[in-house]
Amino acid sequence: MQSQNAAMNRRTLGGKDGLEVSALGLGCMGMSEFYGQGDEKESITVIHRALDLGMNFLDTADMYGSGANEELVGRALKGRREEAVLATKFGIRRDGGTRTVENSPEYIRAACDASLKRLGVDHIDLYYMHRRNPDVPVEESVGAMAELVRQGKVRHLGLSEVSADTLRKAASVHAIAAxxxxxxxxxxDLEAEILPAARELEVGLVAYSPISRGLLSAALPDADELAADDFRRHMPRSSGENAVHNRALAEQVRKIADEAGMTAAQMSLAWLLAQGEDIVPIPGTKRLKYLEENAAAASLTLTPGQLEALVQAVPADAVRGPRYPSMREIGN
Incomplete structure (x- = not known):
């Protein structure tokens, strides 16, 4: 296994005039919500260490912790803003336990201003529509996002979890970086239609949950051993008979990784990186140990034999269970 290079390789999202980011980014969601209790001091240490390692692409959203995650990231970036490529998202409104998707131009403008304030910055490098409300034409929403670019509040635009058709409509209004x-x-699932469309449009792919919320690490505890507020307790893939089946698949990945001198998580990330220079995984963690383990994957290269062995061990349709309970989307 090669050693980690502090000057982590860069990739470009969005074609020749796109956004240059580190080959691996850092998902910050779990520092504030969804994966059990967080510790702000440790989380800020993790963000600072990511920047030290050259992992400069930080991902948050206004709905993570109902704004608390953006505030945490903003505090971590005080004095280090120029080292980071900062991405955040709008679109999921929270009112108590109720969540709605809001894509209106008026809301987009207000959400952007609120994110800028929480983050304590004067611009967002990559601003995503977190989820799409089909009742609002995507062209209308992207038009409002494009106005934010013209105002200098946002540098590049992104979408999350949309179809190939929606992506094409959005790109007809303004360049979509990611x-x-x-x-x-x-x-x-996206390999059939969505990824080809993104490549046709020169849209980079930012891969979230690249270790399948810990399942691919081959070390995720049983669901009933997770913290009471860890939402993976209720995820179909990590509970019941599905978990037994999927853990067996993850064990196969671990065996291949062991032979290569890697961890299962590193091999999973290296596999994603090998799928194309336009793909940037954003593994999330709030622990220094896992950050450094993940970051090391950016310098790993899998052999053709290893890539083939992984596909043989985990065929595209082998995993059991939907991604979300009743396909209800919780964060990302």
Missing amino acids: LQSEYSLFTR
């Missing part, structure tokens, strides 16, 4: 969607050895 599509953020779930992609991993365990989630490959």
